Amino acid sequence: MKVCITASGAELGSQVDPRFGRCQTFVIFDLESGAIEAVSNPNIETSGGAGIQSAQLVASKGVTAVITGHVGPNAFGVLNAAGVEIFIGSAGTVKDAAEAYRSGKLQRAQAEDARSKPVPGR
Amino acid sequence: MIIAVASGKGGTGKTTVAVNLALVAGSVCLLDCDVEEPNAHLFLKPEWREETPVTVPVPEVDVSRCTGCGECARVCAYHAIAVIPGIDKNPQPLVFPHLCHACGACSLLCPTGAIHENRRSIGIIQKGTRGSVSFAHGKMNVGEVLSPVLIRRVKELADSRGLTIIDAPPGTSCPVVAAIRGVDFCLMVTEPTPFGLHDLVLAVAVVRQMKIPFGVVINRAGLGNDAVENYCRVEHIPVLARIPFAREIAVCYSGGETLVDKSLAMAGLFHELYKNILRVKDETDRCS
Numbered sequence: 155m156k157v158c159i160t161a162s163g164a165e166l167g168s169q170v171d172p173r174f175g176r177c178q179t180f181v182i183f184d185l186e187s188g189a190i191e192a193v194s195n196p197n198i199e200t201s202g203g204a205g206i207q208s209a210q211l212v213a214s215k216g217v218t219a220v221i222t223g224h225v226g227p228n229a230f231g232v233l234n235a236a237g238v239e240i241f242i243g244s245a246g247t248v249k250d251a252a253e254a255y256r257s258g259k260l261q262r263a264q265a266e267d268a269r270s271k272p273v274p275g276r
Numbered sequence: 277m278i279i280a281v282a283s284g285k286g287g288t289g290k291t292t293v294a295v296n297l298a299l300v301a302g303s304v305c306l307l308d309c310d311v312e313e314p315n316a317h318l319f320l321k322p323e324w325r326e327e328t329p330v331t332v333p334v335p336e337v338d339v340s341r342c343t344g345c346g347e348c349a350r351v352c353a354y355h356a357i358a359v360i361p362g363i364d365k366n367p368q369p370l371v372f373p374h375l376c377h378a379c380g381a382c383s384l385l386c387p388t389g390a391i392h393e394n395r396r397s398i399g400i401i402q403k404g405t406r407g408s409v410s411f412a413h414g415k416m417n418v419g420e421v422l423s424p425v426l427i428r429r430v431k432e433l434a435d436s437r438g439l440t441i442i443d444a445p446p447g448t449s450c451p452v453v454a455a456i457r458g459v460d461f462c463l464m465v466t467e468p469t470p471f472g473l474h475d476l477v478l479a480v481a482v483v484r485q486m487k488i489p490f491g492v493v494i495n496r497a498g499l500g501n502d503a504v505e506n507y508c509r510v511e512h513i514p515v516l517a518r519i520p521f522a523r524e525i526a527v528c529y530s531g532g533e534t535l536v537d538k539s540l541a542m543a544g545l546f547h548e549l550y551k552n553i554l555r556v557k558d559e560t561d562r563c564s
Contacts, residue, residue, distance in 0.1 A: 203355020203375050210349065213360040228372060235370055237363035 155185050157255060158212045159248050160222040164192030166249040172223025175205030181248050182215055185256065191215075205229030213238055221251050225263060278440045279553060280459040282483075284475025286446035288465045289495035289519065292529060293549075294443035295319045296536045297463075298409050300546040305435040308413035309455040310445040311399060311426045318532050322404030322411040329400050330414070330429050332378035332422060333393035337369040341390035344369075348382035348391060357382055374419065399426050403433070410435070424454035431455070448478045456483065461557050462490040463516065468500035473507055480513065489560040491553065496521040514556050517549040 160177035161168040171177035180193040193215070197207040205225070209232035212220060219239040233240050241260040244251045254260050281294040291308075295316050298306040308316040335348070335357065344367020346359040356375035362368030373396055383391040399416035412433045414426040423445070431454075434440040444455035456462055462483045466476040476492070483490045492508055497518035508515050519525065528538050535542035 200355065203372070206355050206358045206370075206372060206375075210358040210360055216361075228375075231372075232358050232360060232370055235362060235368055236360040 156182055156215070156217045157185060157219040157221060157252065158182050158215065158217040159244070159251050160220070161192075161248050164194075166190065166252075167247050169247060170221070170223065170244050170251050172245070174220070174222045174225045174229050175208045177208075177222070180208075180212060180215075182217060183248070183252050185252070203228070206232055209233045209236070209238075219255065221255055221260065230263070277461065277557070278434055278442060278459040279461045279463060280442040280444050280456040280488075281463045281465060282444040282452060282456055282479060283446055283465045284448055284477070284479035285466065285472050288446075288467050288472060289493075290446070290465050291316050291319065291443055292495070292519075292535065293463060293465050293493055294441050296534055296542070296546045297550060298441045299534055299536050300543060301439055301441070301550055303408040303438060304410075305433065305438065305440040306409050306411045306443070307430050307433060307440060308411075308443045309427045309430050309451075310443055311414035311416045311423050311430065312445060312451070314413040314415055314443075316443050317402075317404070317411065317413060319534050320406050320409065320411055321532075322406045322409070324402055324404040326403040327400055329397050330426050331395035331397050332376075332425055333380060333383075334373045334376050334378065334396040335371055335382050335391045336394050337371065338390045338392070339366075339369065341388045342367060342369055343388055343390075345387060348386055351381045351385050353377070353379070353381070374421065377422065378425070398422050401426075401430055401433075423451045427451060427454040431458075448475075448482045452479075452482065453486070456488060457486065459488060461553055462488045463493055463553065464490055465493045465495055466504055467496045468494055468498075468502070468504045469496075470500075470503070472500070473503045476504065477507070480511070489557055491516040491556050493517045493519065493549065495519045514552070516552040516556065517545060519545065 159181045160171045161179045161181045162171045164179050176198050182191040197204040205228045209229040213236035221241045221244050225240055240263040242263045281290045283290050298304045308314040349357045349359045354375045354377050356372045358370045360368055398420045401414050403412045414430040416426050445451045466472040491514040497520050499521040536546050
């Protein structure tokens with residue numbers, strides 16, 4: 155099972171980046187094997203739609219959960235549609251966040267009042 | 277001839293100048309292109325005659341034909357489409373209508389033709405008249421970003437033979453460029469304050485780059501300092517009118533009334549402004 159933690163660096167000791175769409179690095183952590191893959195976020199300087207792009211990227215990596223500080227409505231919509239659970243309000247290091255997740259201490263983000271919701275294909 | 281009334285800074289008096297100029301110019305078409313918050317009608321009080329919706333195309337994906345290749349998401353410059361592995365493992369395209377700029381790339385380039393375009397409303401155009409002024413403005417829906425599209429639609433109503441006055445949005449970004457592109461003359465309304473000067477300098481850079489002849493109107497003249505006057509002198513920018521900083525004007529504005537209807541002196545000032553615009557425009561034409 156893989157989870158994605160938004161981070162300001164590529165290490166287990168890096169701080170959690172509270173932003174989702176424009177975080178520095180996506181640290182993808184395999185909870186069973188302990189393997190980490192750090193994906194540098196290509197969407198940091200995009201003019202708009204960073205949340206959507208980042209959600210698409212993370213979903214394509216096959217993670218089951220995203221752990222971050224805050225998630226906007228567009229990213230929320232994409233992750234939700236992809237069946238990725240979202241945990242917000244995370245802080246400390248990547249390692250702390252992974253452990254908090256493992257011990258069930260993190261709060262799962264519920265559907266929010268999104269300003270703009272995606273329209274699924276028919 | 278089309279005259280646009282613009283400014284860098286907001287709240288300098290564009291609408292006041294545009295409406296009062298229209299009222300002294302005789303038979304004229306006045307277009308409020310500040311579609312995010314049009315307010316010229318509050319002063320002109322036109323008799324409304326017509327309302328038309330303005331729509332733009334927005335993609336819709338037929339999932340039965342979608343292979344999940346992701347080409348639409350890749351070609352979208354505004355990240356308005358995402359293609360993700362859905363919960364049922366089938367590829368799922370998601371469209372974000374509010375980020376879409378209606379360029380049509382996704383539907384054109386979809387290899388299986390799975391994308392067609394629906395129409396989405398972004399606002400309305402309302403038309404009306406008051407005396408010899410024919411008026412129109414665009415009203416954009418709250419939360420929309422495509423103001424240049426609506427501004428261009430409003431501008432299509434310009435009188436090609438007579439005089440048209442455009443009330444432009446403030447600032448120096450895309451909506452302003454959309455509003456002033458192709459006009460014959462640009463009036464820049466400013467105020468003699470540090471903010472007024474700062475934003476005037478930016479706006480002058482825009483009109484110079486767009487090669488539009490222009491002049492300045494100093495509103496609230498007597499307030500602040502001489503920096504705007506000095507800047508205009510050094511830059512050889514004609515100051516075409518100075519509207520005094522006066523309590524009566526503020527009272528008139530606050531009551532939704534027009535200056536030229538309340539005061540002969542103001543009617544004279546705006547007549548003079550109109551003559552000055554024609555003179556400067558004529559001089560620029562002869563120099564070029």
